[in-house]
Amino acid sequence: MSRPSGAVALTGIGMITPAGIGREATWSGVCSGRPTAERDPQLKGLPVDFSCRVPEMTEDEARIGGRKGWRMGRFTQLAVLAAREAVADAGLDPATWDGDRVAVVIGSGLGGAAHLEDQAVRLRAGGPDLVSPVLIPMLIPNMAAGEVLIDLGARGPSLSTESACASGASALAVARDLLRSGACDVAVAGGAEAGVSPAVTTGFHRMGALSARGDDPAGASRPFAVDRDGFVIAEGAAVVVLERAEDAAARGGRGYAHLVGVGMSSDAHHPTAPAPGGRAAGTALRTALADAGLAGGDVDHVNAHGTSTTLNDRTEAELISQSLPHGPSVTAAKGVLGHALGAAGAIEAALTALTLHRGTVPPVANLTPDRLAFPALDCVTGRxxxxxxxxxxxxxxxxGGHNVVLAFRAA
Incomplete structure (x- = not known):
């Protein structure tokens, strides 16, 4: 493999997921292969009454500072806490960096939809005086990026990406391009989601996207299994720090991996169903590899979208087997974490970087060789x-047909 120019180093990782609070807790949980789905009291009485929630945080873990947390939606709080961990992990200090040269890009699929649902109930029940004066800041998706840049004193470009379940990956793609263009020297990028609510969950159920395995929540999310029947809705956040590889090396920063290629495409096929055969997704994969200076045979590992839905897993399996026929190892974190929607792409990108750095591929939860629907895939199972x-x-x-593929090389 020839080393491409313009590599971007991923130097810091922060994560808050159903597997645990922080990078190490999440990594340990995903590597254990133990699913996190369980019954959710807030969904009691609904056709689907289980989800993957972030564990309750201690007072120190959840501390935002002052009264700032009061004005933030939950997805924004998760983004701020994950960003702080990522920046500290990168060895950077917001008190001393040049904030004009720091960009923030955070994606979210639903933003504060759960808050809107709650406030609509309050409005109908008690009138306008019961509606929170900070409903709009809690609701609008860009506030995750907005509050992160305020918290970090980052005054460079700031954006919010919204490409549904590809939003977090889109954020890393945009941040990479900002670095390459010279618009910033440090980019804080990721995704955050906290959309588990009665209306949102029921909406996904009504469209047939969720697993109906209510008698076994922990076994409900089973990517690439013959008996998969839908995803498990989840929440979480992941934020990473990106720097030009030469800049990171010059300051002695640790690089988990290099983000060397980005590919994006659109299905132009259907609002919710993937295009059969994954043709457009294949374009995104080929573009990412070309951008990275990699051939298909160079890919050792695939962190799959792996939603546990009938159509997505079939389409993605076709994509992998046709485009990467040499059989790279495959994992899918949603078996453990559920589907964190707009945060999923950032969480999985961070896990991919950790796989490169630590030489360990997490297993696909709830999948055994005898239940593998696609024998051509080398899915990691068991441990x-x-x-x-x-x-x-x-x-x-x-x-909407958004496809994003991120290509990484070992640092």
Whole structure:
């Protein structure tokens, strides 16, 4: 593999997911292969009454500072906390950096939809005086980026990406391009979602996207299994720090991996169903590999979108087997974490970087070799696999036909 120019180093990771609070807790949970789905009291009485929630945080873990947390939606709070961890992990200090040269790009699929639902109930029940004066800041999706840049004193470009379940991956793609263009020297990028609510969950159920395995919530999310029947809705956030590789090396910053390729395409097929055969998704994959200077055979590992839905898993399996026929290892974190929607792509990109850095591929939860629907895939099952991974791709696909593929190389 020839080393491409313009590599971007991923130097810091922050995560808050159903597997735990922080990067290490999430990594440990995903590598354990233990699903996090369980019955959700807020969904009691609904056709689907289970989800994957972030564990309750201690007072220190949840501290935003002052009264700032009061004005933030939950997805924004998760983004701020994950961003703080990522920046600290990168060894950067917002008190001393040049904030004019720091960009923030955070994606979210639903923003504060759960808050809107709650406030609409209050309005109908008690009138306008019961509606929160900070409903709009809690609601609008860009406030995750807005509050992160305020918290970090980042005054460079700031954007919010909205490409449904590809939003978090889109954020990393945009941040990479900002760095390459010279618009910033540091980019804080990721995704955040906290949309588990009665109306949202019921909406996904009504369209047939959710698993109906209510008698076994922990076993409900089973990517690439023959008996998969839908995803499990989840919440969470992941934020990473990106720097030009030469800048990171010059300051002695640790690089988990290099983000070396980005590919994006659109299905132009259907609002919610992937295009059969994954043709447009294949375009995104090929574009990412070309951008990275990689051939298909160079890819050692695939972090799959792997939603556990009938159509997505079939389409993605076709994509992998046709485009990467040499059989790279495959994992899908949603078996453990559920589907965190707009945050999923960022969470999975961070996990891909950790796989490269640590030489370990997490297993696909709830999947055994005898239940594998697509034998051509080398899905990691049972336990984490030790593997030297030199190059990997992370797939993210969203309603509306959004396809984003990120290509990583070992740092």
């Amino acid at each position: 984490a696999r030790r593997q030297e991974v030199r190059a990997a791709v992370s797939h993210s696909f969203g309603f």
